[in-house]
Amino acid sequence: MTWQQQILRVNLTDGTCTAEPLNMDWAQDYLGERGLATRYLWEEMDPATDAMSPDNVLIFATGPLTGTMASTSGRFAVVTKSPLTNGVACSNSGGKFGASLKFAGYDMLILEGRSPTPVYLHIVDDEVTLHAAQDLWGKSVWETDAAIHEKHQDPQLKIAAIGVSGEQGVRYACIVNDLHRAAGRSGVGSVMGSKNLKAIAVHGSKGVSVDDMPRFMDVVKKTWKKLEQDDGRRELTELGTNAMIDTMEAFGGLPTNNFQQVQFAGTEKINPEAMQTPNQNGHTNLITNKACFGCTIACGRIAHIDQNHFSIVNRKEYWHASGGLEYETAFAFGPACGIDDIDALTFAGYLMNEHGMDPISFGVTLAAAMELFEMGIITIEDTDGVALNFGNAEALTIMAEKTGKFEGFGQILGLGSKRMCEKYGHPELSMAVKGQEFAGYDSRALPGMGLGYATSNRGACHLKHDVFAEDMEDQSANGKAQPCKTSQDAIATIDSTGLCLFTSGAWDMADYAEQLDAACKGSWTRERLEKIGERIWNLERQFNLSAGLSKSDDTLPARLLNDPAPGGTAKGRVCDLETMLSEYYELRGWSDRGVPTPATLARLNLS
Amino acid sequence: MIKALQMIPEKCTSCLLCEMACSLENEGLFNPAKSRIKVFEFEHGKTSVPYTCTQCEEAWCLHACPTNAIVINKNTGAKEVIDDKCVGCKVCTMACPYGTVNYNSATGKVIKCDLCGGDPKCVEACPTQAIIYVEHEAPL
Known part of the structure; x- marks a missing residue:
């Protein structure tokens, strides 16, 4: 046990949803999640297929320990062919969605084909339905989450959704679940969008069993203890992943201004200490830390933005708490773009979750655009009148929103740094490997x-x-x-x-x-x-x-x-x-x- | 002196290990949907609040039950459901002002927190001590 031994196959072209047995021989050789989903992908599609074609296969996969009391058991993977790299995409997420999928009785969800019209998938254990989603198309992840909860009147629904960026094929659109966790990298959100699938909503109530429960719980308690006593774990709990920014600054490995420098003068304005220190208005960025399902670490940050900050002063809809800065978000919006405004970074992070985009790829693409701008390769004629200088916090927030909504220069940024820099004749400015x-x-x-x-x-x-x-x-x-x-x-x-x-x-x-x-x-x-x-x-x-x-x-x-x-x-x-x-x-x-x-x-x- | 569960929402990280431990103790598997304790989340996870039966003094569930299937455990003060007597009429679920007695469609009986007989598993599972089991003079 611990595998549910069942997968759910959804053919979006035909609108059919079929449960079938999990290939247990493969599970023995590839476990679950990333490995097992890759094995299925290898079997089910020609790797040379265009990533945005209906013949690409999109897989959501849990692992054998997902949904158990092992610490951090909330993980799932999204595996498909990437429209960013044209290779295999394997994006991992936490939150509560993955455990809920497993509790509904499925190790894996395989999505194939392309729906003729926008739909969302609704799973309540054995009851699986595709619903029309025309009214959700064009909405953000957050609006979609609220609308589906409202429609089904089910607070236990865990939802993974894409934003407009995923609908429109932004090369690094992601799939956001539980409002601010994400299968973030490699553009898996655009594969979902290419299938006309707006969201997946799951309510699982079957539960998960293990083979030898008494022994399992003994081992689980032992490994909890080991994790509790670990210094690295303590740092993740207390400071979050952004603890790394001080380490990298001191070491000189913190890529700054599109990797032109390796240290950033503004680090102390955006580090964990800055997140916990009141600003001149008495506002403190960090509120608390939160965990994904089953996690005893709780590295996730919940933050809020100073209501006096230019980004939201006239936008009350953002006067609420949400996911705060992780190291990679802080790096990609901060040093990579030369920006030291913690509220602007936090707001851009909100926009990534709201509109479903990978902050690393967006930030590093914007950094390349800033270098092109400073070199005079692109001008404000190209950038909707926004000066894309390194350090311009307003440019960050404007471009994050434009890309999320696929408007103006945001459509160019949505190409990712490789395609954008090639377009402007400077491929060497793209700080990427295989396009990522x-x-x-x-x-x-x-x-x-x-x-x-x-x-x-x-x-x-x-x-x-x-x-x-x-x-x-x-x-x-x-x-x-x-x-x-x-x-x-x-x-x-x-x-x-x-x-x-x-x-x-x-x-x-x-x-x-x-x-x-x-x-x-x-x-x-x-x-x-x-x-x-x-x-x-x-x-x-x-x-x-x-x-x-x-x-x-x-x-x-x-x-x-x-x-x-x-x-x-x-x-x-x-x-x-x-x-x-x-x-x-x-x-x-x-x-x-x-x-x-x-x-x-x-x-x-x-x- | 009996003990009661005390919840400290500021410490809760919303990991749901309390729900997992509860379902394991009572149902023999990991299944938050069958947990007697629930964590409620507000405002993108800014606040999360574990919540279960307060074992209240009035015990309206107990008084409402037509088959006397809910009794007080003298040692723990918990109001416990006697499965053999419960006929699944759900009157207790309506009588409870807090919504902490729930109907289990799989068994046709109601489920509620029984403090695990004085050794609540949610307390043991909570990694941040957001749920503690403390002595008190009167029901909290």
Whole structure:
């Protein structure tokens, strides 16, 4: 048990909803969530298919531990082909939606085809209905959430929805659930929009069982304790993920002004201390911290904006609390765009959730537009009269809203940095890998992270590898390939359990194995989980290669490879990717062209 | 001196582990829909409030029950449902001014908090001590 052993298949073209058994052989080899959904994706679509075509398949997947009392058990993944990278998209979210889907009796939801008219999916356990959504089309995520709750008069409905950005094909539109959690990256919201699917509303009441409940609860209490006592966990609870901004500032790995600098003078105006300190009006940004389903960490921030701030002074509809700054949001709107106005950053964060967009990709795309503007490549003629200078907080809030509503220059920003910079003849200004924008770690200061960015199957991403400690200790490229590979495989496994990656500071693979072994039938060992992670990584690679990606996409922007870091602890360094990459391919058992060898595929049962 | 559940909303992170522990204790599986304790969220999660039966002194549920299926546990002060006597008429759910007695359509009986016989599992599961079990002179 712990798998519900059932998936829900919705063909949007035909309007049919069918429950079918979960392929348990695959579950044994790929667990759930990220891994299992990728296995289904591989089976169900041609990777060369256009991401916005009806033939793309959109999968929502829970893991075997989703909806249990294991800490952080609220996770689910959205897996599909990405319109941003043209490779595999795998976006992870928390909140309460995923657990509710599992409680309704489904491990996975597979959406195929394209509805002739806008619809939303309503799931109450076995009762599954597609409802007309013409009246919701054009509405924001928040308006859609309220309208569906109102219509069904069911406060227990957990809703995942897209905004106008997803309807209109913004390349980094996301799917927002529970108002301010998101399957954020790689444009999964636009795939949903291309299927004319506005929202999914779930009320699950069947519950979840595990194989050996007494043993499972013993293990769960032990792992709770371990997490409780972990210093990293304490920092996440007390300061949130934005604690990282001070670390990166001091280290000189905080990408600033579109990665032209590695430190930001305004950091102390937007760091966790600033979030907790009253401003001149006596307003404090942070209200409290909140958890996703089943989580004993509670890193999520709930904040509000100063009502005197220019962004909302005349807009009472934003005089309420909502999700506050995470590190990546703070980095992408703050240092990357040179902006140190905490209320503007918070408001832009609201707009991302309200309109359904990835703050990392939006912020780093805006940063590229700012550099184009300062170079004179684009002017206020192009930008609806808004001066896109670095540091312009008003420009951030205006452009966030325009992109969310797909208006004016927002339509250009909605292309993402790669396509936008190519359009203006300066592809080198796009700080992205495979078309997906960077998170807030500079690869010159953190070369192992750079290798991870270059090789991540979903393009630039900070959550698919963890070479952080090794990079902080030694900024050379030496010995980074091994920890990069090992952490990539480990994270692929964790991402497939139903648990949150933020447990990995406190738990090792044996802790995950013990929880799975008590919850699921079969023998779940550390070794088996490590092999599963490696299998998932290689399957994602196979998908990307079949989609047309190649070794030439395993690279970094020239700025990080050629321009020495202008300051910080890595001053004068560039990222020596080439050395690390050859070593990495060899460790992976891939050819020098980055293709898994037949022996590697056979070893992982992927032949 | 008996004990009562005390909720401290400012400490609640809305993780729902109380609901999970409650359903595990009473239903043998993880199912917040069958929990006797509920967490209510307001304003995008700004406030979250765990809430369950207060074991109130008046105990209108107990007085309204036509089959005497709700009784007081002398040790804990909890008003408990005797399943064998409950006929599922739902009068208690209407009598309760707080909405903390609920009908379980799967069993045809009502469910409410019984303080787990004096060892409330929601208290044990709460990671932030937003639910505590404290001694008091009279019902809170």
